[in-house]
Amino acid sequence: MKTIKIHLLFCIFILGFNSCNQNKEPKTETTSISQPEMVLDLLDLQKNNKLGKDTLVTVINDPVYHKTKKYQAVNAVNIVKNEVDLSKIDIKNTIIIFECIDGYKPEMPLELFWKAKPYLAFKDVDAPKGSNWERVIKNGNEMNADPFYLVYTSAEALKNQEYKWPYNVVKFQLVPKNINNALGPKNDEMARKGFVLYQKYCITCHAINGIGGEMGPELNYPKNVTEYWKENELVDYIVNPASFRHKVKMPTLGITKQQSEEIVDYLKYMSERKKSD
Ligand code: HEC
Structure with a gap:
């Protein structure tokens, strides 16, 4: 009898915890681009x-x-x-x-x-x-x-x-429109792919050269994230942030490892194009 009660409590705990987590998701909707x-x-x-x-x-x-x-x-x-x-x-x-x-x-x-x-x-x-x-x-x-x-x-x-x-x-x-002019790679096909993904998944929360959302940190200057993260770990982090940080505020976005690699290529490309101020 006792063990059943404990299991029940445990289930309630897990259920309660999950629904809390779900409630958190819509908060990301309040983020926006700069203004x-x-x-x-x-x-x-x-x-x-x-x-x-x-x-x-x-x-x-x-x-x-x-x-x-x-x-x-x-x-x-x-x-x-x-x-x-x-x-x-x-x-x-x-x-x-x-x-x-x-x-x-x-x-x-x-x-x-x-x-x-x-x-x-x-x-x-x-x-x-x-x-x-x-x-x-x-x-x-x-x-x-x-x-x-x-x-x-x-x-x-x-x-x-x-x-x-x-x-x-x-x-x-x-x-x-200048997001495209300021942050879009012109002749680099690989980086272009990553830029498209970046706009789709990341720009609402992260800025590059000051352009983009502010819920997460700027990713390019003064230091580009590729300058202080090991590349393979950065790729994994972007796929699943919670596997690196407890209570991480960045959501798992459902992107694949390959997409993450393309985004990292784009981030590397931008590391050579930092805002100059
Ligand atoms: C809903 C907002 C949100 C989205 C969307 C988002 N991030 Fe984040 N990101 C964050 C927050 C908040 C942090 C700070 C992490 C923490 O809680 O420790 C973060 C942290 C990071 C970091 C670590 C920075 C550092 O200096 O350690 C990287 C890299 C990163 N995000 C890349 C990305 C990429 C690439 C995308 C798109 C695929 C993305 N993020 C999408 C909110 C977001």
Whole structure:
């Protein structure tokens, strides 16, 4: 009897511990690139009634539903205009990233977004009772567009690949184009691969030459991490930080050893291109 009780307690402990750990994960969402005010959390804005006035929009040949659709929506440009100090950004040199629930992050030039008359749809007029959206069938899987779907009413938006139609959108993020100019390798294919991964997995928390997130340490100057870590250990650390440090704050990102090697190649490449100040 006693041992059963102990086992039970132990299980509860383990379960409790795990759920705590899971709760920690979403915290990483609050990190951003250099200027936190450039991230707009759309659900937060909705909760605080800051999305602006509703309108009804009709989208002919909707590219996600493959038919004509009607949505309740708000003007997406106004959301950005209301929340961001436009005097602080250079519209021509900024891209807008649409962050989706599954981590998918399509982007478009902010200048185009401005001109495109985008709408942020929050409800599908044809949705079945009790739901906000008609189902989307994608590769045989049923899904829906919740909580937001970015749409346009112009014919140009269906033809031009630069227009993005993300659904499950939760955040808008504004990022200077110069990240690419400042940190992107030009002629080195290997480093280029690592740079793409770095932007996908690391830049939200780590800066290089001062550009990038601040949740984790700068990785390039004054000392580049490849200058004080052994290369093979650095590769392993990036794959699984918790195998090096107890209670490590960097999450395991699910990247492979090969991807980690490519990122380390990129970090080495940047060690010869330090910020000069
Ligand atoms: C969610 C934020 C986050 C992400 C994403 C992230 N890191 Fe980290 N990283 C951290 C934090 C926080 C630390 C400090 C580690 C600690 O808790 O000891 C760290 C530490 C590191 C260190 C050790 C630095 C040192 O001087 O010892 C390296 C190297 C590193 N990260 C590389 C990466 C790479 C490469 C990526 C992308 C594949 C990445 N990190 C993604 C948050 C993050």
